[in-house]
Amino acid sequence: MQSKLIHNRIKEGGGHVLVLHPGRVQTYMQGKLDAEGDFTPDSSAIALIAIMERQLAEVKSGVCPKLVLLNPDGSQRPW
Numbered sequence: 001m002q003s004k005l006i007h008n009r010i011k012e013g014g015g016h017v018l019v020l021h022p023g024r025v026q027t028y029m030q031g032k033l034d035a036e037g038d039f040t041p042d043s044s045a046i047a048l049i050a051i052m053e054r055q056l057a058e059v060k061s062g063v064c065p066k067l068v069l070l071n072p073d074g075s076q077r078p079w
Helices: 002-013 041-060
Strands: none
Touching: none
């Protein structure tokens, strides 16, 4: 919701918002390693950076991407 509010506020001035889901990352957030996660922290970060680079290239080429939530593989995630 906050992302949409920010998007609506800054889009007229040429601003853009990119909302990314890091995927299910192998972390120690529950006190032990969640080895069932789909991504290591490094692989998730690499995937998210690749998406950011693609989105930035689109913006620089004049394409105005709509506000969507993206998975680490670049697919659209339902809100």
